[in-house]
Amino acid sequence: MQENLKIVLIQTELFWENPEQNRNHLTNKIERISEAVDVIVLPEMFTSGFTMEPKKVAETMFGDTVDWLQELALKKQTALMGSMVVSEHGYFYNRLLFVHPNGIIETYDKKHTFTLAGEDKVYAAGQSKLIVTYKGWKICPLICYDLRFPVWSRNVENYDVLVYVANWPKVRVAAWDALLKARAIENMSYCVGVNRVGLDGNGHEYNGHSAVFDVLGKKLDNIPENQETTEIITLSKTHIKTYREKLNFLKDKDTFTLE
Template identity: 80%
Template sequence: MQEYLKIALIQTELFWENPQKNRTHLTEKIESISESVDIIILPEMFTSGFTMKAEKVAETMFGETVVWMQELALKKQTAIIGSIIISENSNFYNRLLFVHPNGIIETYDKKHTFTLAGEDKVYTAGKSKLLVSYKGWRICPLICYDLRFPVWARNVEEYDVLIYVANWPKVRIAAWDALLKARAIENMSYCIGVNRVGEDENNHEYSGHSAVYDVLGEKLDNIPENQEYIEIVTLNKDHIKTYREKLNFLNDKDIFTIE
């Protein structure tokens, strides 16, 4: 088991529906990380922005972006996380990929599709959570709109880190800030949110507010808003253990099932 986990958050602009340009842009950012890290986190739909034109930019699980992620993970000897648009079995998915350093991929399809933007009409919703075991840590990665649904994120699996990748607009950024902190506190886990910046072709503005919260809801990062930035934060397993044993809040959680 690894006591510390070093995470790199990449808060970046995205080029609209241009996978090649986004990969080139992100390659430069990933290559610029000089220190050794365990995980690199990219935003939601990092090859395209939050588009509903899935047929224009969708790839398969054998496509260029998947191979790109595997090659970079191997080269940097780090896990890489982010979501892209995947075409599979005549459906489109907003799919998060957790790519291990050895190239093994674990996936999560976004459960809560964003009906306000019509995501539910284009993308097929996922049905199950993903729990990744990595270097002795249990990680639960989710996507954007999932943040508004605490039952889905409820820590019944005793995970250590909750991660959200997002395209969360500036107009509702106060909700993003509040909910990330709440998810950390109620689940007694680290909670990380990685959001994009810039403006998309639908004139939606994104201000970032990527963040890392500890078990007590204390903010651990110094990420500026409204600009591209790479932040590296180290998580401490003992912090989780100490406060879970001291406070025992998770022992009093409600028992339920999701149908």
């Protein structure tokens, strides 16, 4: 088990529906990370922006972006995670990939498709939660709109880190700020949110507000809004253990089943 986990948040602009340009842009940012890190987190739909035209950008699990992720993970000896548009069995998915340094990939398909934008009409919803075990840490990756649904993220698996990748617009960023903090507090876990900046092809503005909160809801980062930035935050297993033993709120959580 590893005591500390160094996690990198890449808050970036995205080139509209242009996977190759986005890969090149992100390669430059990742290559500039000079210290050894454990996990690099990219935004939601990092190859395209939040498009409702999946046919223009969809790839398979054997396409260029998956190859790129595996090559970078191996080269940098770190895990990479973020979501992209995937075509599989006749459906499109907003799929998060967690790529281990050895190339093994674990996936999570977005459960809560964003009906306000019509995501539910073009993307199939996922049904299964993913808990990644990595270097002795348990990580629960979720996507954007999932943040509004606390039952789905409830810490019944004793995970250590909750990660949201997003294209969350400026107009509703106050909800993003509040809910990231709430998810950390109620689940007694670190909560990491990585959002994009800039304008998308539909004219929606994004101002970032990527953040990391500890188990008490304390903000750990100094990420500026409206700017591309790469931030490294170190998470501590001792911090989680100390406060879960001292406060132990999770033992009083409600039991429930999902249908």
